[in-house]
Amino acid sequence: MHIKLVNLKRDYGSLHAVQDVSLEIPSNTIYGIIGKSGAGKSTLVRLVSMLEKPDAGEVWYDNERVDNLTGGALIEKRRHIGMIFQNFNLFSSRNAAGNIAYPMEICAMDKAYIKNRVNELLSLVGLEGRGDAPISTLSGGQKQRVAIARALACQPDILFCDEATSALDPQTTRSILALIKELQAKMNLTVVMITHQMEVVRDACERVAVLESGRIVEEGLVADIFANPRSEVTKDFLSNLTNVKDSIVRWSTEAGRFTLRFRGGSTDEPIISNVAIETGATFNIRAAGVQHVGDEELGVMVLDIGPDEEHVRLAVQLLKKYGVIIEGDV
Ligand SMILES: Nc1ncnc2c1ncn2[C@@H]1O[C@H](COP(=O)(O)OP(=O)(O)OP(=O)(O)O)[C@@H](O)[C@H]1O
Numbered sequence: 296m297h298i299k300l301v302n303l304k305r306d307y308g309s310l311h312a313v314q315d316v317s318l319e320i321p322s323n324t325i326y327g328i329i330g331k332s333g334a335g336k337s338t339l340v341r342l343v344s345m346l347e348k349p350d351a352g353e354v355w356y357d358n359e360r361v362d363n364l365t366g367g368a369l370i371e372k373r374r375h376i377g378m379i380f381q382n383f384n385l386f387s388s389r390n391a392a393g394n395i396a397y398p399m400e401i402c403a404m405d406k407a408y409i410k411n412r413v414n415e416l417l418s419l420v421g422l423e424g425r426g427d428a429p430i431s432t433l434s435g436g437q438k439q440r441v442a443i444a445r446a447l448a449c450q451p452d453i454l455f456c457d458e459a460t461s462a463l464d465p466q467t468t469r470s471i472l473a474l475i476k477e478l479q480a481k482m483n484l485t486v487v488m489i490t491h492q493m494e495v496v497r498d499a500c501e502r503v504a505v506l507e508s509g510r511i512v513e514e515g516l517v518a519d520i521f522a523n524p525r526s527e528v529t530k531d532f533l534s535n536l537t538n539v540k541d542s543i544v545r546w547s548t549e550a551g552r553f554t555l556r557f558r559g560g561s562t563d564e565p566i567i568s569n570v571a572i573e574t575g576a577t578f579n580i581r582a583a584g585v586q587h588v589g590d591e592e593l594g595v596m597v598l599d600i601g602p603d604e605e606h607v608r609l610a611v612q613l614l615k616k617y618g619v620i621i622e623g624d625v
């Protein structure tokens with residue numbers, strides 16, 4: 296299902312939680328929405344998922360306007376949506392199977408069908424034979440797997456994930472993201488992934504929108520945004536990611552005036568050596584690494600340039616000519 300948002304607005308008193316958001320979320324993809332705490336992510340998701348009405352603007356699913364639906368039509372449309380959350384929202388009074396069965400019971404589906412479907416869903420999320428497990432005996436990752444199975448029980452077209460991995464450790468986060476990617480492809484889902492973690496965007500999403508104070512400040516393919524971030528918030532998210540241990544090795548935290556980003560083929564060329572030879576500038580590399588973003592490789596290097604400002608100017612100029620993206624006090 297293709298989702299289109301047109302000039303969406305939502306105020307809480309004098310607070311503009313969502314201001315004038317227009318977006319297109321293509322079908323059959325994983326779309327990230329990233330923002331800091333209070334940016335308006337959850338509010339936006341409540342509007343898009345028809346849990347709340349916008350003060351102005353429109354929400355479209357394919358060619359149907361859905362923000363103004365009410366009564367039976369709204370309930371019917373909401374059946375096409377699955378949601379998962381940071382705190383899982385499972386019923387502790389029911390076991391794993393009981394939680395997964397719940398939405399199908401609400402729809403008064405046939406008992407035998409439900410039983411079969413629950414087993415099918417348990418194996419789909421890697422919890423085969425664990426249906427009897429009380430929720431309290433499951434790990435965070437297993438709880439989220441149950442929540443995913445429940446969200447997919449009625450075969451939705453869209454899955455909303457609101458900070459679905461925020462309560463999980465990095466390894467469990469990776470396994471849940473891998474599961475979501477696998478299910479997305481298998482079921483042709485449109486997945487909307489709300490997060491404040493750039494790792495989640497890097498590892499799972501195809502496109503991303505960056506939200507700040509209720510507005511979209513940047514939108515595009517994840518690989519493009521990683522290679523050439525434009526807004527301050529995005530740069531900030533990426534600089535936090537730069538310190539992630541498995542993606543970059545940092546030799547010194549004391550310096551590093553410039554951050555260089557290399558894309559695709561240019562990660563294989565000796566650009567730094569060439570620029571050093573051609574300009575006579577000196578380079579002191581403080582950190583470097585290669586990240587995998589989608590199908591692309593992206594080189595990141597944190598360094599200082601010397602010996603003086605004239606050489607900085609020459610080197611920066613030539614690096615840009617080579618297609619390197621430079622951040623820092625240029
Ligand atoms: N029901 C509400 N009533 C009043 N204010 C609200 C309500 N819901 C959200 N807000 C406010 O709207 C702003 C955006 O909140 P929202 O929960 O959408 O942010 P968020 O990006 O999801 O943050 P977080 O990362 O902390 O979950 C915040 O300032 C919040 O206090």
Ligand SMILES: [Mg+2]
Pocket residue numbers: 336337338
């Ligand atoms: Mg939130």
